[in-house]
Amino acid sequence: MPGSPHARSVAIVAFAQSEHSFSDLGWTEADLVMPLVNEVLETTGLQRSEIGFTCSGSNDYLVGTPFSFVAALDTIGAWPPIAESHVEQDAAWALYEAWVRIQHGDVDTALVYGFGKGTVGDYAGISSLSYDPYYVAPLMPGDVGMAGLQARALADAGFAVDPDPTPPPPTDGAAAVILAAGDTARRLCPRPAWITGLDHRIEPHGLGTRDLARSESARQAARHAGVGAGPVEFAELHTRFEHEEALLRRELGLSEECVVNASGGPRKADPVMATGLIRIGEAAARIHDGGARRTVAHAAAGPCLQHNLVCVLEAGEAGTAGTAGTAGEAGED
Amino acid sequence: MTTQTSATAQTSSTAQHSTTTQTPDSRALHVLEFPGGYTRSTGPVIGRFLTGLRDGRLLGVHTEDGRVLVPPTEYDPQTAAALGGADADWVEVGPAGTVTTWTWVTDPRPDHPLDRPFAWALIKPDGADTALLHAVDAGSKAAMATGMRVHPTWRDDRVGSIKDIACFAPGEGPADVPAPAPAPDGAELEPVSMITVPSRLEYRLRPGTVWNHFIDGMAAGQIRGTRCTTCGKVYVPPRGACPADGLPATEWVDLPDTGVLTTFAVNNVPAAGAPEVPFISGYVLLDGADIAMLVLVSDVPWQEVRLGMRVKAVWVPEAERTRSVKNLKWFAPTGEPDVPFERYEEYV
Numbered sequence: 021m022p023g024s025p026h027a028r029s030v031a032i033v034a035f036a037q038s039e040h041s042f043s044d045l046g047w048t049e050a051d052l053v054m055p056l057v058n059e060v061l062e063t064t065g066l067q068r069s070e071i072g073f074t075c076s077g078s079n080d081y082l083v084g085t086p087f088s089f090v091a092a093l094d095t096i097g098a099w100p101p102i103a104e105s106h107v108e109q110d111a112a113w114a115l116y117e118a119w120v121r122i123q124h125g126d127v128d129t130a131l132v133y134g135f136g137k138g139t140v141g142d143y144a145g146i147s148s149l150s151y152d153p154y155y156v157a158p159l160m161p162g163d164v165g166m167a168g169l170q171a172r173a174l175a176d177a178g179f180a181v182d183p184d185p186t187p188p189p190p191t192d193g194a195a196a197v198i199l200a201a202g203d204t205a206r207r208l209c210p211r212p213a214w215i216t217g218l219d220h221r222i223e224p225h226g227l228g229t230r231d232l233a234r235s236e237s238a239r240q241a242a243r244h245a246g247v248g249a250g251p252v253e254f255a256e257l258h259t260r261f262e263h264e265e266a267l268l269r270r271e272l273g274l275s276e277e278c279v280v281n282a283s284g285g286p287r288k289a290d291p292v293m294a295t296g297l298i299r300i301g302e303a304a305a306r307i308h309d310g311g312a313r314r315t316v317a318h319a320a321a322g323p324c325l326q327h328n329l330v331c332v333l334e335a336g337e338a339g340t341a342g343t344a345g346t347a348g349e350a351g352e353d
Numbered sequence: 354m355t356t357q358t359s360a361t362a363q364t365s366s367t368a369q370h371s372t373t374t375q376t377p378d379s380r381a382l383h384v385l386e387f388p389g390g391y392t393r394s395t396g397p398v399i400g401r402f403l404t405g406l407r408d409g410r411l412l413g414v415h416t417e418d419g420r421v422l423v424p425p426t427e428y429d430p431q432t433a434a435a436l437g438g439a440d441a442d443w444v445e446v447g448p449a450g451t452v453t454t455w456t457w458v459t460d461p462r463p464d465h466p467l468d469r470p471f472a473w474a475l476i477k478p479d480g481a482d483t484a485l486l487h488a489v490d491a492g493s494k495a496a497m498a499t500g501m502r503v504h505p506t507w508r509d510d511r512v513g514s515i516k517d518i519a520c521f522a523p524g525e526g527p528a529d530v531p532a533p534a535p536a537p538d539g540a541e542l543e544p545v546s547m548i549t550v551p552s553r554l555e556y557r558l559r560p561g562t563v564w565n566h567f568i569d570g571m572a573a574g575q576i577r578g579t580r581c582t583t584c585g586k587v588y589v590p591p592r593g594a595c596p597a598d599g600l601p602a603t604e605w606v607d608l609p610d611t612g613v614l615t616t617f618a619v620n621n622v623p624a625a626g627a628p629e630v631p632f633i634s635g636y637v638l639l640d641g642a643d644i645a646m647l648v649l650v651s652d653v654p655w656q657e658v659r660l661g662m663r664v665k666a667v668w669v670p671e672a673e674r675t676r677s678v679k680n681l682k683w684f685a686p687t688g689e690p691d692v693p694f695e696r697y698e699e700y701v
Contacts, residue, residue: 044380046559050594057599068599084385084556094592097599140383141556144462149552153391154399155424155515156486158550160464165473168456169486176454176499184457224430228475228484229422232454 029337030122031205031212033198034060035301035308040193040289044139047192049078049088052135054095056196060131064198064208068097071198072127074104075118077111077134078293081146092135103127110134111195112258112296112319112329118199119218128204134294135194143190143292151323152225163187163260166323170232171263177233181263188260193291195298213304213315217245217332220319227323238271238318238328245316245330252278253312256299258320260286268318272330278316282306296320300331307335383556390549398427398437403513403545409530411447411505413481421446423481424515447478449504449525457494464551466520472497476521488520496523507531513545563593566605572676574668578642580604586643610666612639612646613692614684615701619655626679631655637664637684638700645700652685661697663689 036059038052061068074096078089089106098104105121107113111134118130144162151157151166167185175183198208205212221237221244223230242248255278259265265280274280281287283302286295296319303317313335321327395403398414402425405412414425414437422429422436423446429436436442455474461467466488474497475484490506491497503521509531511517533542560568563579567590570577578589581602586595588602595602617635620627626649627634633655636645650658652667664684674680 044557044559046561046565048561048563048593050592051561054594054599054601081385081554083558084383084554091592094594094596095599097595097597099597140558142554145464145554149554153393153550154395154403154548158515158548159466159473159486159488160462161473161486165456165458169454169473169475172456172499173454224426226422226424226426226430226483227486228424228453228477229426229430 028123028125028201029205029214030119030199030201031209031214031337032300032304032308032333033200033205033209033212034063035195035197035304036060036063037195037294037298037301038193038291040191040291042139042189042191044137044192047137049083049092049135049137050094052137052192052194053092053133053196056194057095057131057133060196060198064200066129066198066208071096071129071131072103073118073121073130074098074102075106075111075114075121075130075132076104077107077109077114077132077297078136079108079146081149082141082292083137084141092133096131096133110258110293110296110319110321112300112317112331113220113321115197115199115297115300115331116218116220116329119215122199122201128201130199131196132199132297133194133196134291134297136291136293136295137192138190138290138292139192143187147323156227163323166227167261167263169227170267170324171261173232174263174267179233179263179266181266183263185261185263188287188290191289191291193289193294195291195294195301197297197301197304209308211308211310211335212337213307213333214335214337215331216334216337217247217249217330219244220327220329222322222327225322225326230324230326232324233267235267235271235325235328238268238320238325238330241328241330242272242316245332247316247330247332248273249332250314250334251275252316253314254278254282254303254306255280255316255318256283256285256303257281257318258286258296258299260290260295260320262287264320264325267325272316272318274316296329300333303331303333307333380557380559383558384553385556386553387551391552392547392549394547395545396427398425400513400545401425401437401443403515403517403548405445406515406517407511407513407533407542407545409507409511409517409533410445411478413444413446413478415442415444420482421480422483423447423478424485444480446480447505449502450476450478450481450484450521452489452497452499452501452503453477453484454499455489455497457497466516470494471520474503474521476503487515487518490520490522509533514548561593563591567591568676568678570607571678571680572674574610574671574674574680576608576610576639576666576681578606578608578639580606587641588644589639589642589646606641608639608641610639610668610681611687612637612642612664612684613697614650614658614660614662614664615645615697616660617650617658619658633658635684636700638697643700648681649683650685651683657686659691661691661694663687663692
């Protein structure tokens, strides 16, 4: 855990995202990612050869081409071979893997990127293929159908939400982040956004076994990331649907004063597989630009907020905004 | 696909298949499908539930603490205990049940259970502690409510699938179960152990600038590559970025249609672009290129194909060419002496 005596201090030292498009401009994966990789390298002054680990997140089904993530590797100079990994998930989980990789102690920097072309495919069909293949996928409920079940459950439970959700705009886009440890982070960035809490939790895949008016996994991830250990000025939440904000505000313990999705959030641009990483990048950017001292980012995956990742970012690496030693609380789950 | 695997999944005997054709608005229709469907083994627990559906019965499984899970899972989501190992662990539920939450679908898709507006609902069958997802044929959104009672409508042609339930309908029933079609030889049906699910996704793709320029070349019988301005390497088919430098590879190069075969395979299973077997696929390093290109090799008995063979492209006649990579039919031997391995080993 970040904040534990054994963890290395790791910060986000650079973030870049594409000018997202709501129609297909014929961009390839490399077209989307390359300018961003070059931008974060330029921001930090790092050469490609100085990156210790690279991890990306994407989904081959978005463009219907097996191993499409390999094409994006062209943008990072992967020859001679580099230390590289990929998650078939939102790149927020690639960032998690990169954070773990830096904890090994032998590398000090990591490049994380994610990309998605949401404008060319049938997202209701694509999302359905990610659900239970025996009981759910054959019915093709799609992401909006699944979200509707949660919206209704929340409305029935007394949340002031619209029970009929609308999807975010299909979007093509990408994002890139550079992580660095300790002194390297201080050298590369005048105001590093230190990761003082990072955790992710998942719920059972059986939708009918869950209480959709709660998100126990989001609550636990927030507790273990130490969200409640200090005031949160800005939060970036992976809310593809309006009703999810009310639930996440409660489960993350965010106050009324906390500004959520000042960037516009996923409702304005949703480059699937980069959307979660962008939340972390936007939350870090508020610290880079001096606009905040403590921010929270959230990423989600699966139907009805099944899988939740929470990241706490601070201007001071030891939790200067109120955390004491360990950012994560040990309390009961 | 890298993304569609599980411990119990088996790909169907027909390989995954994708096709691309041009649409009028210059976007290409790209179809990704598993012809014949994607086949998965069910394991004992899911198989028993699906066998129950084929019989027109809803089955649940007991957990150690006395809850009944519907649809059943192989492991207790709370304790991870294995479930359903004994006959006594199983219980028939419903068939009527209660809607715990729902959402209205105004525009059904062709692959939805109903062809008219309907509701998705989580339905908790009587006697169960969890809910299953299905469609409710309520007629109108106004007829839907959390807490409403529904019952299953069964299909005649049940095969052991979640779609053996055509949908749920409002009310307690009657839940008539049409008799399933008897097995052709009168034998008792085996328990369900496999499912085959159709899988088809459509895409509309717009070729990028690099690909467009390559296709324009192919329309004229010209193979085009791109050169990295930093390291000088020539890539074909062209790519927008140099994989070694991570920088734009923007300089265009017209390449000859001759080269050397660096490796090959003799294929005995037909493929979309090569219906007759055996066919030979191989990598050709075009003269002046720095990466080998995947092609078909023909006009030569398969026994005579060898590494280092000099080859030349065979094009469709000029009058029949379209704006397509299919203009290049295959590569055939030139009859020149073979190229020594040392000359192309860097590209193998």
